């Protein structure tokens with residue numbers, strides 16, 4: 251294993267280390283916390299569970315965190331950058347974040363985490379499963395060591411669902427969304443934008459207003475001129491109104507609903523058969539694992 255990864259069996263080598271587990275609000279990190287509590291009670295006693303709040307989370311995430319906190323019997327420490335998204339957007343010249351310009355994760359997730367652990371020697375528990383081919387966020391700091399209990403113990407997707415079904419249940423937003431994270435996350439698919447519009451119209455409207463802000467730049471010839479286009483919409487495919495229109499059109503044509511759920515099927519069952527490992531997800535692991 252590379253230097254900043256280690257195995258569970260070597261944990262005793264790091265006697266003075268802090269143990270931390272980041273809860274994203276998604277299913278895998280929640281299942282990992284529950285798994286640690288049940289299977290590694292000594293680690294559970296010393297682990298610091300934390301959630302990094304961007305201030306742009308869905309209400310369902312907070313509800314799920316409360317449930318999880320009660321089940322774990324331990325506090326989930328809330329971290330934040332101390333500033334809201336608007337502040338960071340202004341600091342980034344009004345450019346909306348994107349997969350290529352992912353300042354949101356850096357400023358609102360990773361920095362607060364690295365400040366939280368400081369220069370302490372830290373073991374960070376990561377919820378990547380044995381049936382996945384991805385790494386998750388591994389800090390470059392030498393003092394932060396990553397361990398992967400699900401991989402080492404051979405837990406796969408079905409095991410994660412079982413752990414959640416037997417404890418806190420599956421987070422509610424999975425009915426219409428395939429990942430946790432900010433309501434305006436640019437990794438959302440067209441049908442997820444439609445899901446946001448239907449389930450949280452006020453948040454959809456807020457996301458829309460970020461796209462519709464009047465932005466100008468100075469031109470020597472013409473003075474202040476408006477700027478728009480890519481960089482000012484959440485997706486390179488167009489505005490979220492356009493994405494929603496496409497999702498609605500497809501829904502009508504195919505006769506499916508936004509979640510792909512058959513009417514006779516429980517959404518929890520549908521979710522188990524849906525893929526969550528597409529290449530785009532790889533980029534969003536720190537937020538949605």
Ligand code: SF4
Pocket residue numbers: 304347352354355358359430431432434435436437534537
């Ligand atoms: S959830 Fe999406 S928008 Fe929010 S910090 Fe992560 S990548 Fe950025």
